[in-house]
Amino acid sequence: MKAAIQLNGVSKIYKDKKAVDNLTLSIAEGTVVALLGPNGAGKTTTVSMILGLHKPTKGTVKLLGGDPGDARVRDRIGAMLQDVSVIEGLKVGESINLFRSYYERPLDLDYLLKVSNLESEKNKMASSLSGGQQRRLNFALALAGDPEVIFLDEPTVGMDVTSRQLFWETVRAMAGKGRTIVLTTHYLDEADSVADRIVVINNGKIIADGTPGEIKSETTGRMVTFVAGPTVTTDALHRLPGVTDVEWSGRQVKVFSNDTDALIKALVLENFDMRDIEISTGGLEDAFQALVQQAN
Amino acid sequence: MNQTMLRATIAQCKAELLRTIRNRRFVIFSVIMPVLFFFLFSSAVGGEKVEGVDFTSYYLMSMTCYGIIGASFTTFSQRLSRERSQGWIRLLKITPLPSWAYIVSKIGAQAVINLFIVVMMFLIGGIGKHIDLPVSTWLSCGAWIWVGGMSFMALGTLFGSMRNADAVQVIGMIVYMGMSVLGGLWMPISTMSSTMQDIAKALPTYRLGQGAWNMLGGGALDWTGVGILAAYVIVFMVLSSYIMKKQEAV
Structure with a gap:
């Protein structure tokens, strides 16, 4: 199986603190991987380096076989990041269309509105949405380019139960179509039910790696x-x-x-x-x- | 440049325009206030001469500059700050939209907005107050304010490099109002003391206005003004890129 993501001996050092410590990780195409770990374990830093937002202090990162900074690679990925608000002064439909324009082969607007459960909010100002709705809009933006690799950093924070169910259904459907999904979450039951593989990170190191069943039985x-x-x-x-x-x-x-x-x-x-x-x-x-x- | 990039840049530009027109602060400071002030003061002081120029046309130039500067100060800088602090720039970085396309669309949108303000003000002055100028003067003054006004984007960028969007709003407003008054956009500097006049002459607000006032009186392009504005642009760009680099170096 081809690796969608490949990290080799990656470290990230901030001043004198090691956020990520000599991490080697290979994620095969078409898998759903959950990164788990306590706050400050290095999950978000790892994701940021895979996305090319931070440069690793040491080691190499390959995303879809290339450099995460390459526009051709970026055309094939999508992400829901933490602490990203919605764009001010644009309606929901306009925001999604703006993001669709960035990609070579965008998904349909109607489809994106449907999977993010925002059909009736299409003509509302994005900034007037509730917190959970804003997260769903960010999900629609992440999927706008029909990405092969999808990053979901704490995706369901603020979503209500119904939205959360629809969200995971969509993620599973995406996984079924062979998409690679990398997620971090605090809701372990979600990771348990959706992920093929769980990687536990603590103090910037991998301390366990396996299927949810293996992780549970090994401990x-x-x-x-x-x-x-x-x-x-x-x-x-x-x-x-x-x-x-x-x-x-x-x-x-x-x-x-x-x-x-x-x-x-x-x-x-x-x-x-x-x-x-x-x-x-x-x-x-x-x-x-x-x-x-x-x-x- | 491929088709997608072109399409993305145009879409980004359109979105910027839409967001500006929907911004209440833009409408107040760049449309309503200049128009209102223009009618108010040209009616009160109309007929008099300033530096050999009819006050009404002189004040039309002042208020056009005021509106354009406001668009960079109140709308552009605050949006930039918001987009940085609320993670938008981070999200855009992982899309295929190149960073130059983001910058080009901001400048392009601002150019359209500024042109709109110039045309709107000149139409109001020409039709509403029957200002009668040679076509060449309308064009040269308009072109000067339009092109020269873009230099205030550099100052807007400097303010936008602050992360706290609320602080940007307050400080931006104080500096905007202060520089407009001190630079003689509200009242001609000939009504000020000589010290205040010296201060005014160093300000970019005065320099933008002076370029247009000078052409109204039949003067040519004032290269001192161009030089001073260019110097401001360079200083502000260097400062803001230094600050932004520093913020990103984590």
Whole structure:
């Protein structure tokens, strides 16, 4: 498979802080990749370097086999960036048409209005749209040139549930047509449901890379959850075999362990005060937390 | 240059024009105010002579300059600042639109706007106040204000390099009004003290007006004025590109 994006030993150093540290990453054409990581992990810097907005201090970046600054490469990409507002003084339809004019083979205006769910806002001033609608307009602008590679940096912030569903449906449809999609998001369930591949970044380094299933199973994702009685304490739980972490929310407690079978036996034998016991594999959220904690 | 680039540049230019016409501040400062002031003062002081020129035609030139300078100051600079602080420039950078096309479309749109102001003011002066000038004077004055007025884009760019669009609005307005008054666009500098006249002569606002006033009196193109305006353009362009480079160097 051909690589749509290829980073080789890429570092970005701001003054004395390493935002991205010797990152090597290859993204195959037609895949949906989610970049995850805590705030300040280097996700946005990485995306900026792939897009040619920042120059790497070290290493090389190839986008669609070329230089991201090349107009011919830019004709084949689209992006929703963070902290980009809408253009003032133009209507929604006019903004989209302006962006369509930049590309060789733009998509239809009607199609773009439909997938961004802005059909009834076509003649409204872009600046009068709500935050979520403005994000959707930015999505339409990102798709204006029928891009082969689409970057979505925190795309669904501010969108309501319906828009979010339509948004991910469209993204999936794009992926189905062989488009490469790179996204960063704080909503891990979204990454879990849409991505083929998840790359976890922390302190500018890749700490995990695999399918959502692999990421979840490789980490200490198994846990026992129950509603604890008043006698149960964190210390007592930590003394049990194989416990890696204990998390409380109210009286509900999550006890993480590599060996949940041994853990449940011990809990019963030692007569812990428990109700509503569940044994489960953690979601991506838990896997992500575990990964970041391990790395730190 | 291929077809798409040409089409994109024209579309970008059209969008700039549309945005300017829709801007309330533009309509107030570059259309309503100059027209209103022109009628008000030419009616009050009409018939008198300034530097050997009929006041009404003298003041028509002043107000045309005032409108054009306002378009660069209040509309252009603030838009530039907004586009930079709100991430537009960043988004445009990842599109195939070349950066020169962005600059060309800004200058092109401003040229159309400025020409519109000149034609509008001259029509109002000619028809509304029956100013009777030789065609060659109309043309030379109009061309001077149109071309010379473009130099204020450089000053607009300097203000636009500030990230805080609200500050740009306030400071831009103060400098715009201040320079217009001090430069003799509101009242001829012959009504001012000699110190104030010396200050005025160093200002680009005065220099733009003076070029037109001079031609009204039958004078030729004033090369001192051209030189001073050109010097301002160079200084402002160097300053603003230095500031923008600095802001981007992260």
